[in-house]
Amino acid sequence: MRVVDFxxxxxxxxxxxxxxxxxxxxSVLVVMxxxxxxxxxTYAQGGIAVAMGGGEDVALxxxxxxxxxxxxxxxxxxxxxxxxxxKRVGELLEWGTVFDRYAAGDLTQAGELMRTREGAxxxxxxxxxxxxxxxxxxxxxxxxxVRRLGRVELMEWTTSIDLIVNSDGGRVxxxxxxxxxxxxxxxxxxxxxxxxxxxGQVYSETTNPAVATGDGIAMAYRAGxxxxxMEFYQFHPxxxxxxxxxxxxxxxxxxGEGAWLVNARGVRFMERYHxxxxxAPRDVVARAIAREGMDGPVxxxxxxxxxxxxxxxxxxxxxxxxxxxxxQLGKDLIPVCPAAHYLMGGVRTDVDGRTSMPGLFSAxxxxxxxxxxxxxxxxxxxxxxxxxxxxxxxxxxxxRVQNFECEVLGPAEGWRDRGGDLEGWISxxxxxxxxxxxxxRDGAGLRRAQQELASMRETMPFGLSRRAVEARNLYxxxxxxxxxxxxxxxxxxxxxxxxxxxxxxxxxxxxxRRGELRFVSQ
Ligand code: SIN
Numbered sequence: 396m397r398v399v400d401f402x403x404x405x406x407x408x409x410x411x412x413x414x415x416x417x418x419x420x421x422s423v424l425v426v427m428x429x430x431x432x433x434x435x436x437t438y439a440q441g442g443i444a445v446a447m448g449g450g451e452d453v454a455l456x457x458x459x460x461x462x463x464x465x466x467x468x469x470x471x472x473x474x475x476x477x478x479x480x481x482k483r484v485g486e487l488l489e490w491g492t493v494f495d496r497y498a499a500g501d502l503t504q505a506g507e508l509m510r511t512r513e514g515a516x517x518x519x520x521x522x523x524x525x526x527x528x529x530x531x532x533x534x535x536x537x538x539x540x541v542r543r544l545g546r547v548e549l550m551e552w553t554t555s556i557d558l559i560v561n562s563d564g565g566r567v568x569x570x571x572x573x574x575x576x577x578x579x580x581x582x583x584x585x586x587x588x589x590x591x592x593x594x595g596q597v598y599s600e601t602t603n604p605a606v607a608t609g610d611g612i613a614m615a616y617r618a619g620x621x622x623x624x625m626e627f628y629q630f631h632p633x634x635x636x637x638x639x640x641x642x643x644x645x646x647x648x649x650x651g652e653g654a655w656l657v658n659a660r661g662v663r664f665m666e667r668y669h670x671x672x673x674x675a676p677r678d679v680v681a682r683a684i685a686r687e688g689m690d691g692p693v694x695x696x697x698x699x700x701x702x703x704x705x706x707x708x709x710x711x712x713x714x715x716x717x718x719x720x721x722x723q724l725g726k727d728l729i730p731v732c733p734a735a736h737y738l739m740g741g742v743r744t745d746v747d748g749r750t751s752m753p754g755l756f757s758a759x760x761x762x763x764x765x766x767x768x769x770x771x772x773x774x775x776x777x778x779x780x781x782x783x784x785x786x787x788x789x790x791x792x793x794x795r796v797q798n799f800e801c802e803v804l805g806p807a808e809g810w811r812d813r814g815g816d817l818e819g820w821i822s823x824x825x826x827x828x829x830x831x832x833x834x835x836r837d838g839a840g841l842r843r844a845q846q847e848l849a850s851m852r853e854t855m856p857f858g859l860s861r862r863a864v865e866a867r868n869l870y871x872x873x874x875x876x877x878x879x880x881x882x883x884x885x886x887x888x889x890x891x892x893x894x895x896x897x898x899x900x901x902x903x904x905x906x907x908r909r910g911e912l913r914f915v916s917q
Contacts, residue, residue, distance in 0.1 A: 399424045399548075401791055402570060402584035404555045404611060407434030408530075408780035409759025409787075410590030411537040412483075413748075416788025418546040421795070424582060425541075426550045426572060428591075428606050428861070432534040435592045435607055435760060436780065439530030440646040440712060441513055442523035443781075444774035445480040453477050455517050460775060463515040463676045464768020465888035466902040467624070469917060472766035475746045476775065476782050483781045484522065492536040494522045494529075512651040513773035515676040519651070521774045527646055527712045533777060553580070554861040555610055558587065558618040558755065566796070567618060567755035573864065585795030586754055588787055589615060589742060590780075593760040594872045596865070598735035598833070599825040602634050602644040608865040609872035611761035615742045616871055621751040621908045623763040624740035625872075626880035626890045629771055630834050631736035632656075632680040633695060635716070635729070642734040643716050645695055647773045649724070650674055652709065653700040656684065657728070659691025678770045678889045681733040685834050694728035701725015733834055737776060739767045739889065740879070743906060748787025751908070754796070758787040765904060765917070769888020815856030821866050824851060828873055832880055837894040841881045848874055879905045882912045 400421025403410045410425055417423045427433070446452035456477040461468045488494070497504040512519040524532035541547050552575040559569040559581065569583040591611035595603025616622055633649070633656075634642035650656075650673040655663050668683040669675035675683075684693050697706060706724040707714045714724055722729060741763035748756040759780040766779060831844035848870070855870060857863050885899035886892050903914040 397424070397580060397582045398584070399582060400585045400795060401588065402426070402582050402586075403588045403590055404570060405434065405590035405592055405759070405761070406431065406549065407436035407590065407592050407759060408533055408537065408777055409784035410588065411534070411541055412781050412784030413588050413590060413758060413788040413791070414541050414547045415537070415544065416785050417791060418541075418544045420792040421585070423547040424550060424584070425547060426553045426555060428552070428554050428610070430551050431538055431549065432531065433604065433606055434534065435603055436530045436534045436777065438602070438604055438644065439777055440527040440644055441648040441651070442511065442521035442529045442774050443484065443533070443777040444513070444516065444521050444772065445484045445778055446477055446520055447481050447484065447508065449481065452520070453481075456480070456520060459516050460766070460772045461768075463770050463772040465678075465770050466898070467765070467768035467887060467904065469765030469768070472746050472764040475786070476766050476778060479782045479785075480778050483778070483785055487533065487536065487781070490536060490540040492524070492533055494524050494532075495526065511648050512674065513647040514650065514674045514680060515671065515772055516674070521648065521651065523648065525711065526708065527648065527710045530777060554864050555591070555614060556864055558614050559583065560618050560752075564619065566753045570614070573859065573861065577859065585797060586756060586791040588748065588791060589755070589757040589761045590759050590784065591761050593738045594869070595735045595737075597825060597828050597869050597872050597876070599822070599829045600634070600642050600732070601735040602631050602642050603735065608868050609738075610865070610868045611757065612741055612875070613868035613871035615750065615752075615755065615757065616875060616907075618755070619752060619909060620755060621743040621906050622740065622875055623743035623765065623904050623906050624879070625875045625907060626883050626905060627739035627769050627888060628735055628832075628876065629677060629737040629739060629889045630681040630733040632677060632684050632733050633731040634734035636692065636732035637720060637730055640720065644736075645713060645729060645731050646710070647677070649695055649697060649710065649713070652704065653697070655696045655699075656680070657694050657696045658687040659693070676770055677773060678891075681834060682891060684731065684733055688732060692730050693732065695731050696728055697724045698726065737771055739763065739769065739771055746783070746786060747790035748783060749790055749794070753794070756787045756791050758783040769890060815854060817856045817858075817862055817866060820851070820854060820856055821862075821869065824869055824873060828876070832873075832876055835891050835893055836880060837892060838881065841877055844877050845881065848877060875907055878910070878912055879907055882914070
C-alpha cells in the first residue's frame, strides 16, 4: 500500500500540467501506462490554438469554439479556456517549450511566434513546434520542468485497474494499479486526478496510439461517477488511407497551409458541402470525405502549395512517414480517410476539474466540461489539457483530505482468467463500433451494436494483465457510447443519425450514471 497526497493517472499534457501545480502542495505520484511521453499529447501534430493577441483575439477564439461545437458548448468552460489560454501558454514558454518562430531574416515578423490556421478558425492562431511535432515538444518540455521541481514521482509502465472508493461509497480515495511484472499496488491519495486521455482504440480505424483505451472514463463510470456526452466522437477527416498502413494523422494544418481535397476524379469537392471549403468544421469535412469516398479514394493535394513552400521543412514528421510509402507532400496525391480521433464526451466535470464524486477530478480528453460541445475546434485539445489541468490542481489542493478511511474491496468481479482469444475479442469490439457507431449512425445499427455488445460480455476474456484490463475498459466505454447514441435522436456536430438528420431545437447534454441515461440543459 502506497499513500500519497495526490495521485495523477496519466502523463500527457493535462496530467503533467496538474503535477506542476500540485507539487507545491504535497507529494504527487503520476502513473503512466507506458514510458514517459507516450500519450495522445505526443501525437498532436498541428498545434495549440491560443489567442495571444488578447482582447478581440480572445473574443474571436471564443466565437469560433462556440460555432464549431454546434450549439452544445458550455459557454462558461469555453470562456475559461480562451481567456486563460494565453497565460498558460506563456508559462510553457517560461518553462522552456520552444514554439516555431519566424526566421531572423524575415522582414516584418522576425522572431515572432509563427501561427497557422486550421478548420473553423476565423484567423491564424495555431502555434506549432518542430513544424508538426507540437505535442511532443510540449510533453518533453513539461516532463523536464516536472523533473526540475522534484516532489513528483513518475511511475511508468503501470496500468490503472480501478478506483478505490471509501466504505460508504462516496469518496474516491485512491486506485488499484498493476505494475509491469503483474503485481498489484494499492495507492491511497487525498485526491485523485484522471488525466488518462481518450479512447480512440475503441474503433478499428483511429489516429490514436495504443494507450488510448478509455481507462479513466471506464474506471470513473464503474466507481459511480457521471459520464456526459459519450455519443460525441470526433472523426478526424484526414488519416492516411493506405491498405495495411496505420491511420497516421495527416494534420489539419496541411489544409491550413493550403492543401485541397480532391475526389477519385481529381475534382475539388468541398464547395458542394460548406462555404469554408477545406477549412470547414471538422465534422462537416469528415462526412464530406466519407460521402465522396463511396465513389473511390479521396486525396489531399498539396502540389500547388509545394511549388511555393518547403513542405519537408514545414511538416517533417508527416514527410518522414510518407517517405516510407514513397510519397511526397508537394508532388503526390496523398490518400486520406476519416478515422476516430477525439472523444468530446467523458467524465462529467466542472471547470475546476471536480467530477460528480468527491475526491475524484478529471482534466483533458478524459473529462467532459462541455467545452467542445458536439464538435471540438481544431487544436483546442492541447489548450484544454493545459488550462484545465492547471485549474484541477488548484481545486485538488483545496479539496484533498488528509485522513481518510477506506476499505479496499479486493480484485473486482471477473478478474479470474477465463482464457480465450483476447486480441480477437478486442478486434471484434473495435470493428463493431466502427461499423455501427461511426460517422453515420442510425437506430437500427445502434441497437444491433447494443445487442452484440451484450453477447460479447459473456465471452469477455478477463485476466489480470494490461490487455485484459484494457479490454474491460474498452467494453465499458463502448457500452456507454452506444447507450448515449441511441438516446440522442437528433443530428448535431459529430453525432450524425441518418434516421434523425435534423438538429433538435433544444441543446441538451446526455448524462449517464450506472446505466441510467438522462438529458440536462447544462
Ligand atoms: C491535427 O493536427 O490535425 C490535429 C489537431 C487536433 O486534433 O486538433
